[in-house]
Amino acid sequence: FPMHGHHRRSVFRWSSLLLVSLALLVLSTPAACLMQGPGGSTLETAARRAAREKWDGMWQNGIAPGQAFDASGVEPAFAALFADEEAPPESRRFGASLPPLPRGRALVPGCGRGYSLVALARAGFDQVDGLEISPSAQEAAVEYVSTQKDLVDVNRIDVRVDDFFEFSATGAAGSYDLIYDCTFLCAIPPERREEWAAQMKALLRPGGELVTLIFPVFEGRPDPVHGEVGSGPPFNMSPQLVKNLLEPHGFTNVLLEPVPPELLARRPLAPEFIARWVNTAGSGDCAAE
Known part of the structure; x- marks a missing residue:
């Protein structure tokens, strides 16, 4: 999905806008609030509010299909995983000997x-949930999904405003058969990556799968993986880091x-890797606190 020059620049503008805004938030937060600890602290609440406001501001300003992190459609590599299930092994793009992705939720x-939400529903999932911390992003997803009602049963798709790291409190722990991460891990603060992994574990059922489109590399x-965080979002990723x-x-x-060049979703920016991870040790008690 080619993007024009001003669209490529916009991908990196959101990095500077978010970092400046978060810095201003910290400077304006009373010291007493910053000293409070985890577990629903004022600092966590302020950080969540800041993230919501900044992402919401971007969507309110307008993100057109193909602009910034929007790929104009479902990522071709992700779609190829489902196409491979219908193809003979010698014609599959990824993992010729792998079983189909688990269906369900x-x-x-x-x-x-919400491009991937529609793709998952079309692939036969009974329930597809999308999370957005931005109300404006949620509205954009609901609007897009509604345009696809002639192709898929949109009643199986639910888009909600929620914080991924607090989502287990809604009774979702251990209930998902598949989770798809694309441009999510690369957008969260690096210090929350361990929480990301623990929450993925908590939300997936034993035997469920996490599909990651690792981007940007x-x-x-x-x-x-060696501790070089760099600037972002999007923060630089690597397969070894995710592993x-x-x-x-x-x-x-x-x-x-x-991902081969012809299947890159964001071709002008950076390479991508597609990965499947099976929750082999059960859901345990790793819910993010």
Whole structure:
């Protein structure tokens, strides 16, 4: 999905806007609030509010299909996983010997305009949930999904405004068969990555799968697995970074392949890797606190 020059620049503008806004929030927050600890602290509440306001501001200003992080449609590599299920092994793009993705209930955190929600519903999932911290993003997703009612039963799709890290409180723990992460891990603050992995573990049923489209993997930059955070969002990713996050939580990698150029969703920016991770150790008690 090619993007014009001003669209490419906008991807990196959201990084500077968010960082400046968060810095102003911290400077304006009373010291007593900043000193409070975890577990529903004022600091966590303020951070969540700041994230919601900043992302919401971006969507209110207008994000057109194909602009910034919007790929104009479902990521081709993700769609290829489902197409492979109908193809003979020798014609499959990824994981020729792998079983089909588990069906049932699916979750997409940071679902954006909701392209992947429609793709999952069309692939036969009974219930597809999308999460957005921004009310304006949620409205954009609901609007898009409503335009697809001739192609899919949109009653199976639910888009809600919620915080991924607090989502287990809604009774969703251990209930999902599949979760899809694309441009979500790369957008969250690096210090929350361990929470991301624990929450993925908590939300997936034993045997459920997490599909990650690992993006952006910037060539020529230090591998973030060694602690080089860099600027963002989007923060630089790497397959080894994601592996190091998920394996301690009982995830087993069954697919990890580079996405070929013809299937790149955000071709002008950086390479992508597609990966499948099976929750092999059960849901446990790893819900994010």
